[in-house]
Amino acid sequence: MNNNPKALFITNPHDLNSQISGGVQICSQYFLNILKIKFEIQVFEVQISTNPLHRLYRKLRIDGYKLYNPTQYLATLEHLVENEGIKTIFFNKSELIRFCEPLKKRFGERIKLVILSHGNETGDFLHDIVLGKLGRGGPSKVVELYRLGLNLYTESLYRRYYVDLVCSMSETEAHIERWLSAKKTFIIPQIISNEEPVQWQKKLGIVGFVGTLNHTPNYEALKEILQTLKNLNVSNVTLEIVGGPENIGQDLAKEFSQARYLGRLNDEELKNRISGWSLFLNPIFWYSRGASMKLSKAIAYEIPLVTTEAGRRGYFWNEGKVIETANNPYDFVQQILKYCNNEFELSLIQQExxxxxxxxxxxxxxxxxxxxxxxxL
Incomplete structure (x- = not known):
């Protein structure tokens, strides 16, 4: 018999399961599995609102987190709280924050409302505006700036008055949550994958990267690393790239002699390839939302790796270390050059x-x- 307290896990089903699992689905499953250890969880699915007014807000990009219509679910939620002994409700992603107001007004301190944040999206939004990827000028930029302000206001208002706890993925984002008026924060750190270590048969000078190449932070980081290697006239390092789309990987290999594109690999092929890398690269040069999932797998494989201050967010350990650099490509490349052809140093780092x-x-x-x-609480 399960004596754990009952709780609801409110989520969009696409964020929990998808035909092609990405970072959102991996993170959602991770949160859910953590919760199931101490709570009797009932998953409650909600869908994006089809309300004409909400759709108009989204089209005009002034939705202020009006992605969902809590009103259509409120009666069912009230029934569950009243009749199923629900004391805690977890919201998978901050986008569900507008559910908190009617529930807190209805039940007060009888229930605790907990946001499971996948990362502060407003930070990414601001980054894109500053870089000119959104609102390139004129009325369009005014709309994006208005949206930014509206989202920040909504985030702060709901955290201050209706949310009891915000769970973040790193200490950095916990600080941001407190700045946004969260009454209480909790860090859910990344756990290391339970995969078996690879049989490391390093090839000196061969380093590798795995990732989605049309994801802007990945592409920008890779290109900056390769450009730095090129500027330094490095000839004894080869950066093997795994991932798609293929045309981007092929273009990088054509542009930089230090790059070798391997395409998309299945899990077994990937492990075999990683076993020959002297270093696994996890370059993240700006504080994008969430935490790096790749770092968990690289550490599980027990091979030396290079990451950054931003890339290491959300990971904690009491002993050992990884190679960690400042958030810029020059320092990152300097660490690659220091270690990738030094067998003795590589062996020491593997132990760490x-x-x-x-x-x-x-x-x-x-x-x-x-x-x-x-x-x-």
Whole structure:
């Protein structure tokens, strides 16, 4: 018999399961699995609102988190709270924040409302505006700036008055949540994948990257690294690239002699290839939302890796280390050059990565800590 307290996990089903799983689905499943350790979870699915007014707001890009229509679900939610003994409601992603106002007004302190943040989207939005990817000028830019202000206002208003706890993926984002008026925050750190380590048979000078190449942070980081290697006239390093779309990978390989594009690989092919890399690269040069999922797999494989301050967010360990650099391509490349052809240093770093893997928090430890935090709300 399950004696754990009952709780709801409200989510858009697409964010939990999709034919092609991406970072959102991986993160959602991770949160759900953590919660199931200490709570009897009932998943409650909601869909994007088809309300004509909400659709108009979205089209004009002034929705202010009016993606969903809480009113259409409120009666069912009230029934569950009243009749199923629900004491805690978890919202998968901050986009569901408008559900909190009617529920808190209806039940007050009888229920605790917890946001499971996948990362602060407004930060990414601001980044795109500043770089000119959104609102390139004139009326369009005015709309995007208005939307930015409206979203910030909504985030702060609801956190201050209706949300009991915000769970973030890193200490950096916990600070942002507190700046946005969150009354209480909790960090759900990344746990290291339980995959078996690869049989490391390093080839000196061969380093590798795995990722979606049309994801702007990935593409920009790769190009900056390759450009830095080219500017330094480096000839004893080859950067192997795994991922798609293929045309982007092929173009990078044509432009830079240091790049070798391998295409998309299945899991077995990928592990075999990674086993030959002297370094696994995790370049993240700006504080995009969330935390890097790739780092977990790289550490699980127990091979030396290079990441950045931004890329390491959301990971904790008591012993060991990875190679960590400042958030710029020059420092990142300097660490590649320091280690990738030095067998002795690589062996030392591999030992440190193994220590980090073995001293990272477990899912049970995180779940216990979260449950205790909610009890004290």
């Amino acid at each position: 990565v193994r220590k980090a893997k073995n001293s990272s928090p477990t899912a049970s430890e995180i779940a216990n800590s979260l449950a205790n935090t909610i009890k004290l």
